[in-house]
Amino acid sequence: MAHIKLLNEELPGIVGLLNYRPETARPLLDLAETLLRGPSSLTSGEREIIAASVSYRNDCHFCHTSHAAAAAAHLGTGLGLIDDIKVGLPNTPVSDKLRALLVVAHHVQKGGKNVTEDDISIARKQGATDQEIHDTVLIAAAFCMYNRYVDGLGTWAPGPNEAYTEMGERMAKVGYGKG
C-alpha cells in the first residue's frame, strides 16, 4: 500500500500518483512524451531502453519493467528484452552508439558529476551527436526523478514481466498522457 491515501489504490506505480495529483501529472506526462516519443534522431525503442536501464539501476521494478516492455513493443523483440536489459543487452542487437550512450546514462544515474570527458568522447566516436548526448543525459536524469517518485511514495507494482505486455504496447503505440 502506498505511503499516502491515493484516490484509486488499484492503479499501479506512477499511474496512481498521476491520478492523485493531476496538476503535476500534466508536465510529468508532457516531459515523458517529449523525451521518449518526440522528434529525435534516437529511435523511441532506443530511448525506452535508456529509460528502462536507468530504472533497473535505481531498483524501480515498475519503471524498469514497463519501459522495457515499451521498448520491446517498439523494437518487436519480445519480452525477453526486459531481462536482457538487466545484464547489459548481450542478446539484443543494438548499435555501438547506443551502448556508448548507455554508459553515459549509467553515470548520470550515479550523479551528474560521474559523467567524464572520456564517456562523451567515446559516444562521439560511435557517431552520437550533441543532441543525442543531451537527450541521453536528460532521459537518464528524468528517470532518476520518476523512479524516486514511484518508490518514494511506496506504490505497488505488478510482479511478472507478462503483466506489462499491454501497458508497454500502449506506451509505445498511444503514448503518454493521451486518453
Add this chain to the structure above:
Amino acid sequence: MAHIELNNDLPGIRGLMAYRPETETPLNALAEMLLRNDDNTLSRGERELIGAYVSYLNDCFFCQNVHGAMAGHYLGCDIEQIDQMKQDFKSNGLSDKMKALLSIAASVQKGGKNVTEQQIQEARDAGATDVEIHDTVLIAAAFCMFNRYVDGLATWAPEDRQFYVNRAPQRAQEGYQSSVYK
C-alpha cells in the same frame, strides 16, 4: 565548458533550456507547478528550501544557489542562514513539519526506497497532509533530475553567490516559465 556545444553562454540549466526548447517547456511547467503555484499549503519558501536542500545533497552548485537564494527571498533569510539550514536543518528554527518533510526529502535523494513508514508517520504527527508529503517527495525527486541534468552536461555556474541573490526577486515575480534571463 559544457560537454556539448550549446551555442549560448547562459549558465546552468538556462543554457540547456535555450539549447533544447522542446524539453524546456515541460521542465519549466513542472518547476512552476511544484515551486511557485499558489494553490498549495506549503509556502513557496518552504518548497524552494526543499529544492535547495536536495541540490545541496546532490552537490549541484548552480541549483543549490539559485533555489537557496529563492528560499532566502521568500523566507527573509540571508545566504548564511540558508547555508545553516542546508547543513543542519534539525537545529534551526524550522517547524517540526518542515523538519519531518526535509528528512523525507533526504531519503528520496538517496533513493525512493529509503523513505520509511516511520518518517511518513512523523510527518503526519507534525501536521503534514498527504498532498504535502506527495509534493515533498516529488520536489525532492525532481531536483534529483534537475541536478543531474545540470552537472551531467557539465554546465558552468557563476561563482559569486551574490549573483543568485540579486536575481531572486525578479525570478520570484516572473516565475519559471518566462524568458526573462535569456
